Amino acid sequence: MPDCGTSYENEVADGYNIRNVKCSFCNCTILKQKLGKFTTLEFDLPLMKQIGGAYNIETEKVSLFWLVKHMMTFENVGFSNTVDNKKYLTCADCDAGPIGFHDLTTKESFIALSRVTHR
């Protein structure tokens, strides 16, 4: 898993993100500090850069997320069109993504720690 090699211990305090969550490409602020709850679950997240084309989506297993219960908690974020009852999340400024996903049933959003930077 891509997020196993990096230690995120220093990013979590009392179960929430210590630092602001930012886009790795354009530095846009996605989520302010202490608003994402550290959560582990296994999810096949499509790669940002696809090689195989639209009908052969390559994914990777991602397991560390910031859970955001209400979408309006985000500072800046984009929501994709719906795919299998999910919306994928993107940077609102440069459209890089997916950086996570939104579950339409639970209304919860998950930002993958490995797809963003913390500053």
Place this chain on the structure above:
Amino acid sequence: MAKKTYDLLFKLLLIGDSGVGKTCILFRFSDDAFTTTFISTIGIDFKIKTVELRGKKIKLQIWDTAGQERFHTITTSYYRGAMGIMLVYDITNEKSFENIIKWLRNIDEHANEDVEKMILGNKCDMEDKRAVSKERGEAVAREHGIRFMETSAKASINIDRAFNELAEAILDKTAGREPGDHVDRVTVDRRQQSSTTGSCCNK
């Protein structure tokens, strides 16, 4: 975690003919670094952006029509809860400008009557192909008492300014009003009507 991280929430819509660049205003396809991605294939539904105006933290939720304008199916449900509308035409396309009048009528019919409107003449970076003068855009806006701006989503001209101005106009209207809690429950499972994810920006 119940604490609110903002003061106000404004729902904004992008309206106008197909091909005028609405999707590019929402979805910039910045350069070809990301254009072959998964995201550009499935398309963006809406964005949440935070702006600060007069000391107030305002969340903008910005929606695109997702191609529904092609089928003339933009009706009450799409306009529901909208507080601001960006009416977009393409300065290189006369017809899209003429249709602004049609869109204004559609808004009058279906949207909340005190919705704040703004007309955007998009693609102003394409001066050599210009078909609609800035003066004509200004005149139509003046006639209807609406704000006007020329923009280029491609060259990032006036886009942020336009959204800030529209938000400010809404703020003027809502000043003194309490943020309604009902706006927190936003439905996002809009039925997909078509898979129109092809982009005018990729040309």
